[in-house]
Amino acid sequence: MDRTSAPRTRRAPAGAAVLRDDVTAAIRGAVFAELAAVGYARMSIEGIARRAGVGKAAVYRRWRSKLPLVLDVVSAVASAGLPTPDTGSLYGDVRMLLEITSRALRHPMASQIVPDLLAEAARSPEIADALREALRESQDGIARAVVASAIGRGELTEGTDVAIAVDLLAGPVYWRLAVFRSPIGRAELDRLAAATVAALGAAHDA
Template identity: 70%
Template sequence: MTTEPTANPRRAPAGAAVLREDVTDAIRAAVFAELAAVGFARMSIEGIARRAGVGKTAVYRRWKSKLSLVLDLVSAFATQGLPAPATGSLYGDVRALLEVASHALRHPVASQVIPDLLVEAARHPEISETIKATLLDPQQGVVAQVVRDAVARGDLPAGTDPDRALDLVVGPLYWRLNVVRTPLPKGYLDDLATAAVAALKSS
C-alpha cells in the first residue's frame, strides 16, 4: 500500500513583506490629520509615524516620501469622482452637478488638504500634475458631457466651450466653500444653477 505524499502548503517568498491593511489605513488617516494640522511644508514622516502609532519603517515600506503619500491621498479621494448627470435638461444637469460638487467640496480632503497643496504645486510639479490628472481632468470630462448633451438637445449653441462652462458652474461654488468659507444660504444652488445656465446660453 502506497501513501501519496502530502502536498506542502504554499509559502510566501522568503523576505516578502506582508503589509497589514489596518496599519496602512492608520498611516493614511495620520497623513490627513498631519496635513490639516501643520500643512505640507512642515509635515514629516516622523510626525506621521508618531501620529499613526507606528515606526518610520512602516511608512517607508509603503511610500518612498511624504510627497508620494500625499499624492496617494489625493488620488484615493479623486476615485470617488463626479457622476455625469443625465436629467434631460440643461438646468437639471447643472443643478445636479452643483449638488454633488457641493458635497465633494465639503469633504475634508477638498476643504483642508487640497488648498494647501495648490500652494505647494508651484514648487512641486508632481503635485500640480497629479491634481490636474486626478481632479481637474475628470471634472472637465463630466462638464464636457453635460455640454455635449445640451448641444444635442438644442439647449446650447454648437461650439460652447466646456472649460468656460466648468468655470461658470463650479468656480463660484469652489470660491464660496473653499476660499471665502461661508455657509451656503438657502436656495444658493438653485440660484447659481439659474445664473450659470443663463451665462452659458448667452455666450
C-alpha cells in the same frame, strides 16, 4: 496519502514584505488627518505613522518620502471625482453638481486641506502637476458627460466648450467657499445653476 492530491499553500518569497491592506488604509487616512491638522509643510512621516498607529517602516515600505505619499493619496481621491449626474435636464445636472461640490468644500477636513495644497502647489511643480492632472481629468469627464447629455436633449448646441463648462461648474463655488470662506445657501445655488446654464448657452454663441 497521495502527495499529489494534497492542497498546496503558496508562500510569499523569503524576505518579501507583505503589505497589509488595512495598514495601507490607516496610513492613507492618517495623511488626510495630518494635512488638515498641521499642513503639508509641517507634516512628517513620524506624525503620519503615529496617527496611523504603525511604525515608520510601514510607511517607508510603501512610499519613499512624504511627497510621493501625498501625491499618491490626494491624486487617488481627486481622480475618483464626483458622481456624474443624470437628472434629465441641464439645469438639474448643474444644480446637483453645485450642491455636491459645495458639500465637499464645506467638509471641515477639505476646507483645511484644499487651500493648503494649492498654496504648496505654487511652490512645488510636482504637487501642481499632480493636482492639475487629477482634478482636470476628473472634472473634464463630468463636464463632457453633462454637456453631451444636454446636446442630446437639444439644450446645448454642438461645439459647446467643455473647458468653459469646467470653469463655470467649479469656479464660482470654490471662489465663494474656499477663497472667501462665505456660506452659500440653497437659493443662491439655485440662482447660480440658472446663471451657469445661461452662460453655457451664451459661451457657444460668443
